[in-house]
Amino acid sequence: MSETQERPATLSRPLPSPAVSIETKPFWDAAADGRFLIKRCKSCGQAHWYPRTYCPFCASGDTVWEESPGEGVVYTYSVMHRSPTGPYAIGYVTLNEGPAVLTNFVDVTADELKIGMKVKVKFQPTEGGGPPAPVFAPA
Numbered sequence: 001m002s003e004t005q006e007r008p009a010t011l012s013r014p015l016p017s018p019a020v021s022i023e024t025k026p027f028w029d030a031a032a033d034g035r036f037l038i039k040r041c042k043s044c045g046q047a048h049w050y051p052r053t054y055c056p057f058c059a060s061g062d063t064v065w066e067e068s069p070g071e072g073v074v075y076t077y078s079v080m081h082r083s084p085t086g087p088y089a090i091g092y093v094t095l096n097e098g099p100a101v102l103t104n105f106v107d108v109t110a111d112e113l114k115i116g117m118k119v120k121v122k123f124q125p126t127e128g129g130g131p132p133a134p135v136f137a138p139a
């Protein structure tokens, strides 16, 4: 792809290595393989984010991991223009399965990012050699 002269920088920022716990290790192991997992409750049927052992809706411990395509829409976002590593944006994505995910947006400029935009998960390497972290880019 050839760069045009005045195209603004796409949003991005370095991400710290995630804190991996026993509860979230399956998620990070899958992330290292490029797979996005969410949790679903077998008692009430609802999917939730972030992954927890106990369902946040009905407190059941009968929750299972489920692979998600990681597709959804931008619910809201905020662009940070003043950053030593360049502009970046964080916000919420509403997954097609229902849960809202707090995330960073990438591969998009501040002007292009819009509420309601269809986005898809991808994994960004993190600092310190930890597993990659989920971020969202235009679908």
Ligand SMILES: [Zn+2]
Binding pocket: 041, 042, 043, 044, 045, 046, 055, 056, 057, 058, 059, 060
């Ligand atoms: Zn439940």
